[in-house]
Amino acid sequence: MSLSITRTITAGIALVFAVGWVRPGVCAPPTTHPIKPEVLALVKQSTEAYKKLKSYSADVALHTDFVSQKGSGTIDRQYVLALDRANRFCYRDLTDKTSTAAVSDGKKFVNYNSERNQYTESPAPADYKGINIVDDVVFEPLGTYMIALMLQGDALADKDVREGLEKATIGTPVVENGKKWQLLHMIFGPEADSCDIYIGEDHLIGKSTTKRKDDNSKFDQTETLSNIKLDKPIDPAVFLYTPPANAVKVDRFQEAQRPGDAILIKRGGVSLASYGGPPSISFDKNVKQLIDQAAAAYSKLNSYYHVAIFRAKGTKDGKKVDQSAKFSLAMVRPNKLAFKMISSGSVAAVCDGKTFTDYRAGEYVQLAAPSTIKDLHLEQDDFDPVAGSYLIALLLQDKAFADPKLNGILLKATVHKGIVADSKSWDALDFPMPDGLSFVLSFDPSTHLLAWAAAKVPDQDLVLTETFQEVELNKDVASSEFTFALPATAKRVPKL
Numbered sequence: 195m196s197l198s199i200t201r202t203i204t205a206g207i208a209l210v211f212a213v214g215w216v217r218p219g220v221c222a223p224p225t226t227h228p229i230k231p232e233v234l235a236l237v238k239q240s241t242e243a244y245k246k247l248k249s250y251s252a253d254v255a256l257h258t259d260f261v262s263q264k265g266s267g268t269i270d271r272q273y274v275l276a277l278d279r280a281n282r283f284c285y286r287d288l289t290d291k292t293s294t295a296a297v298s299d300g301k302k303f304v305n306y307n308s309e310r311n312q313y314t315e316s317p318a319p320a321d322y323k324g325i326n327i328v329d330d331v332v333f334e335p336l337g338t339y340m341i342a343l344m345l346q347g348d349a350l351a352d353k354d355v356r357e358g359l360e361k362a363t364i365g366t367p368v369v370e371n372g373k374k375w376q377l378l379h380m381i382f383g384p385e386a387d388s389c390d391i392y393i394g395e396d397h398l399i400g401k402s403t404t405k406r407k408d409d410n411s412k413f414d415q416t417e418t419l420s421n422i423k424l425d426k427p428i429d430p431a432v433f434l435y436t437p438p439a440n441a442v443k444v445d446r447f448q449e450a451q452r453p454g455d456a457i458l459i460k461r462g463g464v465s466l467a468s469y470g471g472p473p474s475i476s477f478d479k480n481v482k483q484l485i486d487q488a489a490a491a492y493s494k495l496n497s498y499y500h501v502a503i504f505r506a507k508g509t510k511d512g513k514k515v516d517q518s519a520k521f522s523l524a525m526v527r528p529n530k531l532a533f534k535m536i537s538s539g540s541v542a543a544v545c546d547g548k549t550f551t552d553y554r555a556g557e558y559v560q561l562a563a564p565s566t567i568k569d570l571h572l573e574q575d576d577f578d579p580v581a582g583s584y585l586i587a588l589l590l591q592d593k594a595f596a597d598p599k600l601n602g603i604l605l606k607a608t609v610h611k612g613i614v615a616d617s618k619s620w621d622a623l624d625f626p627m628p629d630g631l632s633f634v635l636s637f638d639p640s641t642h643l644l645a646w647a648a649a650k651v652p653d654q655d656l657v658l659t660e661t662f663q664e665v666e667l668n669k670d671v672a673s674s675e676f677t678f679a680l681p682a683t684a685k686r687v688p689k690l
Contacts, residue, residue: 233362236378236393237349243397244344251276251428253421254338261412267601274432275338277345280321282433285331285342296331297435298322305330306437312444313437328352335417336382337391337402358382358389365390375400387413398422480609484621484637485594491642492589498525499666499675501536502583508656515656523583524675525590531567532676533576533587539681543576546676552576557687558680567591574600575690582635582647582660589644611639620645 229237244250254273271293276284282300287293287308295306298318303325306313309332319325323346333339343349350356358380365377378391382404392401399419406413437443492498505518520536532544542553545563550570552559564570568591577584588594595601603625610622613636620636632650637643647660 229356229359230363232364233359233378236364236376237359239397240393240399241344241347241349244341245347247277247345248425249276249278249423249428250341250345251421251423251426251432252338252341252419254335255418255420256335256415257418258413258415260414271334273335273338275341276428276432277322278428278433281318281324282428283322283325284432284435285327285333285338286435287334292438294332294334295435295437296325296327297433298325299433299435304435304437306435306441307332310442311438311440312442314444314446322346335402336389336404337399337417337419340391341399354382368392373400478607478609481604481607481623484609484623484642485589485604487642488637488644489589489592489594492586493592495525495590496527496668497666497671498586498590499523499664499669499671500583500586500662501664502580502660502662504580504658504660506656506658508651508654510651510654510656521580521583522675523587524671525567525587526671526676528566529563529570530671530676531570531587531590532678533572533583534678541576542678543572544676544678545570551678551680552690553678553680553684554690556681556683557685557690559687559690568593573690579658580647580660581633582644582662585635586644 252275254275256269256271256273258269258271260267260269271287271289274284274286274288276282280300281298283296283298283303286295286297292308292311294308295304297304301318302315303318304313304315314330325331327333327339327342327346328351333342339352340349340355343351343355350359361381363379365379368375368377374395375392376394378393380389380391381387382389386406388405390403391399392403394400400422401419402417404413404415404417500523502521502523503518504521505516507516509515519538521534522536523533525531530545530547532546533542534544535541540555542551544551544553545567548563550561550563552561552573554575570591572584572587572591574584574597577587585594585600588597588600595604606625608624610624613620613622615636619639621639623635623637625633625635632652633647634649635647636645638645643665644662646662649658650656651658
């Protein structure tokens with residue numbers, strides 16, 4: 195079976211490295227500093243413009259670039275904000291089907307919290323003001339959140355926004371793409387993020403930028419609103435929403451919306467900001483412990499070898515599927531590492547100790563070998579679709595937290611200990627994936643080594659598995675494992 199066939203039937207498995215975020219925030223006690231008159235005047239003008247609208251809708255793009263001690267990366271998410279008075283409302287993260295949503299169709303209001311996989315359902319209030327967006331709905335885009343507040347007629351209803359406005363100044367107007375913008379500059383949130391809200395001459399918000407920088411990290415986020423419609427008909431389908439099939443319905447969310455909020459509730463019920471704010475990387479302690487244990491186990495090995503069997507079995511689009519592909523992963527310290535697709539030879543990342551060759555789809559890059567495997571730059575595309583082998587390679591490098599895309603999914607992972615399969619107990623790392631993909635990595639609790647990986651493709655009777663055979667630890671690895679003959683037609687390129 196060719197890699198292209200494997201890639202076609204297993205497109206979902208590569209999503210294991212898609213980016214996701216948790217959005218922790220810590221609310222500060224309320225303050226009473228006055229807002230500068232020019233800031234207050236600008237905010238009131240915008241609020242007046244929004245609250246008189248009978249309907250509003252906008253598409254929102256949120257682009258984030260970040261650098262931290264654990265890696266760097268780029269994240270793109272898509273949202274929609276829509277209001278059709280009196281009481282039809284929609285705020286949704288459209289990036290995947292398991293993202294945040296707060297939707298009123300005029301009869302019922304559904305609020306889905308993606309971080310808990312819980313939702314509430316209640317009769318729709320008589321008007322939009324009856325939706326408690328401050329306490330009940332978690333927004334990530336700041337400009338979108340301020341618009342939602344202004345549509346309710348009160349941008350100061352959220353104490354965190356008010357505190358940001360108390361520190362705000364009016365910046366020098368800018369012109370972009372022929373349009374003039376007034377800049378509302380805010381110092382916002384517990385990380386003292388520098389935020390600029392772009393307000394047009396029509397007093398409407400069209401963009402925001404958020405920046406954070408310290409000695410160890412950098413964070414740049416741009417929110418852009420497009421396809422803005424004012425007082426125009428909105429497709430009724432926008433206000434239709436069904437929570438994920440595995441979501442749990444609750445009367446109310448059992449925990450505070452964000453870490454730290456429960457403490458503030460006990461201190462006197464101060465208003466809790468709904469703006470989740472720019473994300474910070476914070477792993478569940480059980481997830482981090484499991485990955486750290488696995489890294490300790492793999493990184494101390496002097497040599498390693500396995501054959502990975504990837505298999506897709508079941509039914510796809512009504513047709514029986516039973517296909518497999520074979521891969522090998524080998525490592526000898528200090529600087530030999532090789533991953534190959536044995537089935538077809540169409541993919542290889544091989545470092546023989548002198549030269550590193552990265553070959554994909556007829557093209558290759560060749561570089562001098564680094565002194566240690568930790569300095570090898572391995573990419574997810576080299577390992578598609580065997581995500582388990584990719585994780586093992588990173589663990590051998592002691593770089594499991596170096597891939598920002600992997601970090602993104604680890605942020606949403608859950609550890610389940612004592613899962614019994616094949617008459618043995620396993621530590622399972624469970625990933626809630628976009629589009630309902632169920633993905634599990636199973637580790638041996640005694641050795642902390644990865645034993646197998648599996649995924650269930652949604653809406654298909656199709657199971658994807660990656661199992662490891664011929665696993666050898668600290669044994670001699672044949673020199674031939676670190677050789678690779680480039681096809682005669684292979685083209686050398688500066689970068690894949």
